[in-house]
Amino acid sequence: MKKSEFLERVKFIKDFLSKGxxxxxxxxxxxxxxxxxxxxAVKLTPNYCVPFDDEEEDYEEAFNNAPNDCEMEKLDDSEIKMQEEYLYEFIDNFPNWDSSKLTLKGGNSFLTMFVSDYMI
Known part of the structure; x- marks a missing residue:
């Protein structure tokens, strides 16, 4: 999956969740x-990352610096499972959220908490 395709999928998921x-x-x-x-949305989430050296690079920076035609690598099964477990825990905790603090825009936005632009 190319980074541009990944970004399209993430945008779709964010639009989908935003409406919901x-x-x-x-x-x-x-x-x-x-x-x-x-x-x-968890099932629709693309489980890919840009190639990077986790000992030398910050992933967000590596993602932002990667060209849009960069071929992304599929996460291994253990990373996918860990990401899904985190998201399902987040979802299961939903009834305990203080909805007055949830927004669609800004640093503490619901979408940023659930799905970041670079997703790892």
Whole structure:
């Protein structure tokens, strides 16, 4: 998967979650229904990373410096499992969130917490 394709997929997931989040905040869907949407988003998440030396490079910096036609590497199964476990724990904790602190924009945004632009 090229970085440009990865970014398109991440944008799709963010748009998908953004709409679901708006519906949840407007009480058009329940918290449980929104949790189901988040679980679906986990399955749609691309499990790839740009090549980098984790001893010498910060991943976010390596990702930002990689060209859009950079061929990304699929994460190994243990990394995918660890990422999924983290996201499912995040989702399962959803009923305990203080929704007044959740936003779609800014440093503490829901989307930034759930899915970053570079995702690793």
């Amino acid at each position: 989040f708006e519906d949840y905040m407007k009480e058009d869907i329940t918290g449980s229904e929104f949790q189901d949407l988040m679980r679906l």
